Amino acid sequence: MSEIAMDAVIEKLIEALEQMAFLSVGPAEQAAAPASPLYLSLDFSGPWWGRLGLLTDQGVGAIMASNMLATGPDAPEALLYARDALRELLNIVCGALLHDHASCATQTFAVGIPRLKSITAEQWNHILADGNFIPLDADGLALAIRLKELV
């Protein structure tokens, strides 16, 4: 697992958000708890077992969905698809990361289904403090990502 550097995780997140949703992502000093905090996670197994975690705001999902579907961020479709867009983001980042780090065709990974839950600002701060998350900024909105080894 140590073969996957956090720089690679961040690079894949930046690529996915720019290509999928035209959102620019940059470094942030800290990630303050947003209005509607969410925690997403996705487990994978194979040559390495791990969990990709994402802390973000429901608003990021709404902006992603609106940019992807060419609607306004307050459009019903954007709100309807916000959580689905975030799950798909995590799925894409994880897939791209493992694709690049499978050293040969026989190395196969099984990727689970992204899980998402609403959390409180307190939980956000607790997870962020304990979990080696890297804080990021997506056009003014808070994000934080972590790759954790499970075995």
Place this chain on the structure above:
Amino acid sequence: MSYSILIVDDSATTRAIIKRSIQLTQIATDRLGEAADGRQALQLLAQGGFDLVLADLNMPAMGGMEMTRRMQANPITRDIPVVIISAEPNAEKFAHDQAGVRGCLRKPFTPEAIRNLITQVLGGADV
């Protein structure tokens, strides 16, 4: 010529984006069907009329590979080409090994990539 295409993905957002990408490319379509997993897709395909299936691999009820295997076993659906559109890390290998799969596109994708792949698979300059 105009085509009927079935989009199979458990993400409603991705289905909407693929649909929109196809519309942006001006590929003539009679019908753009949607299914949230392989099982739903097989029910729609059994009714006939689809020229192409664009499918994800990793879906809760039935994934794209199992769906393709069942399509291959059914004379009604055997000849419908399947294109995999997936974030799955091993997507290219699965696509290469499975009969009936005619192409593979990694997520995230561009509308141009979708157009190129559909053009290549359906094989017509009039796509």
